[in-house]
Amino acid sequence: MYSEKVLDHFTNPRNVGEMTNADATGEFGSSHCGDTIKVFLKVEDNVIQDIKFKTFGCAAAIASSSIMTEMVRGKTLEDGLQLTNDMVAEALDGLPPEKMHCSCLAADGLHKAIQNYLNGQK
């Protein structure tokens, strides 16, 4: 049912945990299933220097969160805002249709953290 990549990122998630000195955080809860993600960002010169996450959710949600952090670390905030859940699912070599909403959790949590960072800067 799941690709090798999903299983890899689920059993060995990258960048999982909290960040005590984060520049911004973002939380998002899935209206579909109630699962949640919290994203921590360290930003310098408009670039995501470091990123961590805590996800309370299914295997697909944890794998999506993990690969999302790898996709945006070292990228600009604009790149982060442009990351879509389809891109996350594609990077995982696909998700079953009923699990596509789990990739939204990762993308939306990231977008929330970036928006909070940008709002805080004003």
Ligand code: FES
């Ligand atoms: Fe809720 Fe996967 S079932 S995020």
